[in-house]
Amino acid sequence: MVGEVQKQPAEIRFAEELARLTASDPGPRPPGWRLSPRAVRAFVIGDEARGVTRKFWGDDALVDRCIVSVMGLQGLLLVGEPGTAKSMLSELLSAAICGTSRLVVQGSAGVVEDHLRYGWNYALLLAEGPSARAMVASPVLTAMRTGQIVRIEELTRCPPEVQDSLISILSERTLAVPELGEGTEVRAAPGFNVIATANLRDRGTHEMSGALKRRFNFETVESIRDPAFERALIARQLADRLADHPAIPAPAPDVLDVLVTVFRDLRTGRTAEGETVAQPSSIMSTAEAVNTVHAASLAAAYLDGGPLTARHVAGQLRGVVFKDDPEDGRKLRAYVDQVARPRARSSRAWAAFCDGT
Known part of the structure; x- marks a missing residue:
């Protein structure tokens, strides 16, 4: 149907919760913020008393430091x-603080300085010369003018000389526009700031300059340590993905237990019993676990016409997770032989997992 989309931004998905928090938010708000810091925190980690769901499952102290x-x-x-x-x-924080998470720059090797500053409508530029009407604002410049948050995804994928165009923006809170005349500049309105992300292990990244590092507070987002937390998050994410498939039931608890245990064993290189296992080169993240169980649920319902089992999880594991190194397949087989098969002697779910590998 016209108008339907696969995924709405956070400010639309959780519009009712944001409105509820706004209506019951007596706390002081920093200049330019739509919610108080306490309400922002409640939006991200949940507040049962106000009917606000938890959206980030991790370290609550990390959320406080980010705010x-x-x-x-x-x-x-x-x-x-x-x-x-x-x-x-970053999306949740932006949605709660300024009401929009859609001012985004996606970092890549193809990003140029214009993507972080401004560009030009060349038809107008040729017809009128440099003018405010001919200038095309970047998401960063738009955020500065409106006092909002701009998100820069994968900052370290941008070339170093492009990254460094943020230095004066973050330190002076100003962006010079010399093409419009000497002294022309845009100064950031209250509420403006930058939230960037960077991966530690991905290929194709660049080192940040010392000057730019000093303009950022670094916060490390770690994998979820509590298996119960991770299980609950996966179940919630899967339910959201299967909302358009009401005939598919939620996975059985023992299937989720197998999924979470496999990912945690391979992610850490050690089982709960203390046994060492070979770690694959691929990232065994919670996000990949959600992808795996989502694919397995679709396969079980639409191809096999039955409930999801750990056999379906095992069948999807290789294609969803092991993408780079052929050795990862060998490591998975070793894990099945050394860890999963002994567990299968006393567990139907683990036996089904072994049958599917």
């Missing part, structure tokens, strides 16, 4: 392994 960072005059840089919900956290 404090955004209130200051330094940018916030979320670093960590791929799949640890850095982008989701």
Whole structure:
């Protein structure tokens, strides 16, 4: 149907919760903020009393530090392994603080300085010369003018000389526009700040300059340590993905237990019993676990016409997770032989997992 989309931004998905928090938010608000810091925190980590769901499942103290960072005059840089919900956290913070998470620059090797500053409508530029009407504002410039948060995804994928165009923006809170005349500049309105993300292990990244690092507060987003937390998050994310498939039931608890245990064993290189296992080169993140169980649920319902089992999880594991190194397949087989098969002697779910590998 016209108008339907696969995924709405956080400010639309959670519009009712944001409205509820706004109506019951007596706390002081920093200049330019739509909610108080306490309400922002409640939006991200949940508040049952006000009917607000938890959206970020991780370290609550990390969320507090991020909120404090955004209130200051330094940018916030979320670093960590791929799949640890850095982008989701930046989206949630932006939606709660300024009402929009859609001022985004996607970092890549193709990003040029114009993407972080401004460009030109060349038809107008040729017809009129440099003018405010001919200038095309970047998301960064738009955020400065409106006092909002700009998100820069994968900052370290941008070339170093492009990254450094943020230095004066973050330190002086100003952006010079010399083409419009000497002394012309845009100064950031209250509420402006930058939330960037960067992966630690991905290929194709660049080192940040020392000058730019000093303009950011670094916060490391780690994998979820509590298996119960991770299980609950996966179940919630899967339910959201399967909302358009009401006939597919929620996975059985023992299937989720197998999924979470496999990912945690291979992610850490050690089982709960203390046995060492070979770690694959691929990132065994919670996000990949959600992808795996989502694919397995679709396969079970639409191809096999039955309930999801651990056999379906095993069948999807290789294609969803092991993407780079052929050795990862060998490591998975070794894990099945050394760890999964002994567990299968006393567990039907683990036996089904072994049958599917």
